[in-house]
Amino acid sequence: MTCIASAFKALCLSLLFVAAVASRPTNRPKVLTSSAMEFTNIWKSACTRKGGNSKIYVPKGTFYLGGVEFAGPCENQIEFVIDGTLLAPANPRDIKKDTWINFRYINNLLISGAGTLDGQGKESWPLNDCHKNTNCPKLAMTMGFAFVNNSRINGITSLNSKMGHFNFFSVHHFNITDVTITAPGDSPNTDGLKFGFCSNINISKTHIGTGDDCIAILSGTRNMDISNVHCGPGHGISKDVNGLTVRDIVFNGTSDGIRIKTWESSASKILASNFVYENIQMINVGNPINIDQKYCPHPPCERKGESHVQIQDLKLKNIYGTSTNKVAVNLQCSKSFPCKNVELTDINLEHKGVEGGPSTAVCENVDGSSRGKMVPQHCLN
Numbered sequence: 001m002t003c004i005a006s007a008f009k010a011l012c013l014s015l016l017f018v019a020a021v022a023s024r025p026t027n028r029p030k031v032l033t034s035s036a037m038e039f040t041n042i043w044k045s046a047c048t049r050k051g052g053n054s055k056i057y058v059p060k061g062t063f064y065l066g067g068v069e070f071a072g073p074c075e076n077q078i079e080f081v082i083d084g085t086l087l088a089p090a091n092p093r094d095i096k097k098d099t100w101i102n103f104r105y106i107n108n109l110l111i112s113g114a115g116t117l118d119g120q121g122k123e124s125w126p127l128n129d130c131h132k133n134t135n136c137p138k139l140a141m142t143m144g145f146a147f148v149n150n151s152r153i154n155g156i157t158s159l160n161s162k163m164g165h166f167n168f169f170s171v172h173h174f175n176i177t178d179v180t181i182t183a184p185g186d187s188p189n190t191d192g193l194k195f196g197f198c199s200n201i202n203i204s205k206t207h208i209g210t211g212d213d214c215i216a217i218l219s220g221t222r223n224m225d226i227s228n229v230h231c232g233p234g235h236g237i238s239k240d241v242n243g244l245t246v247r248d249i250v251f252n253g254t255s256d257g258i259r260i261k262t263w264e265s266s267a268s269k270i271l272a273s274n275f276v277y278e279n280i281q282m283i284n285v286g287n288p289i290n291i292d293q294k295y296c297p298h299p300p301c302e303r304k305g306e307s308h309v310q311i312q313d314l315k316l317k318n319i320y321g322t323s324t325n326k327v328a329v330n331l332q333c334s335k336s337f338p339c340k341n342v343e344l345t346d347i348n349l350e351h352k353g354v355e356g357g358p359s360t361a362v363c364e365n366v367d368g369s370s371r372g373k374m375v376p377q378h379c380l381n
Contacts, residue, residue: 036068047074055079058115062087067097067140072106082115082156092124092139092162099144099167109151117142119161121187128163128188131298139163145171154178164191165210168198176203185233185253187211192234195221203229210234214254217241219270235259236285240272240309247278257288258316261295262309262334269308269337275315282321288349289319291366293334306336314368317345322352328376329361342368348375
């Protein structure tokens, strides 16, 4: 089998050896700590190679892999092809890291293939009770990227993460395409894609079904383009970002669709602006359009006044489908920093819940305008 360029046959043979060991039939899968060491050694060889690009290939088969970090900077572009299954330890304490597979300080990284990252999260989900248990264990994200630029992921699947699936911190110019993210709808805190202090991110042709936000966008993030994404189950797309375009999206059976949430007691003044949502279909979504600046996931929450996050320049166009809650459009903005310049165009959200009656809209501290079809009737000033 030729799995990488001929100059890297030694690397290929090392990977194949690990695969053969990991694939031996046993009554109970074991975490092979040597597997993590093999992967790390292969990465170091590929990262330090000068003169030409490097490719690392994970063949079909199963790799039982403990926590591992791939760090740069590297001398060249690296392609990491995953056609096999990387299997995390079922016991969360065996990972011993915040992130199961972590990439740091790398430019020009390509991750692709038809393989699967299996987080084996089922055993961990009952332990995810930190809102009421101060001694809760730290659960690992499946794959993380920190200070990774000009890179992309294509084709792989993330299954049953212990916490979030993919975490991005200080990542710039990154493309995510044809990725599948799957976990049960009741798996806690299993965000699909999570971004903080990132910029110029493109997400397309991706299917996300999980127990928390399909896409969570935290502060310091700007210039994101999201298109042709199917979200459900999950909590929709939540954001705290400047410069976001979301188009041609389907939310199916999610608790939320378009969602902007800020803590009521957030004291730092932050501007969140320039949002565009266009051609969004809602299929039996709990809260299709939801601005919540009194966010409190586990009440009672300490109240220190109104949110200081300023939301402005929000455009919602051709948002259609069905809402399971009677309030299909909920715009609850901060009294101290009201939402500004909210534009609604061609909104058609019918109520299909058990309460009966037509859909309604709620507006608090929001200024904006509307045009075209409006179902429910808008409540903008």
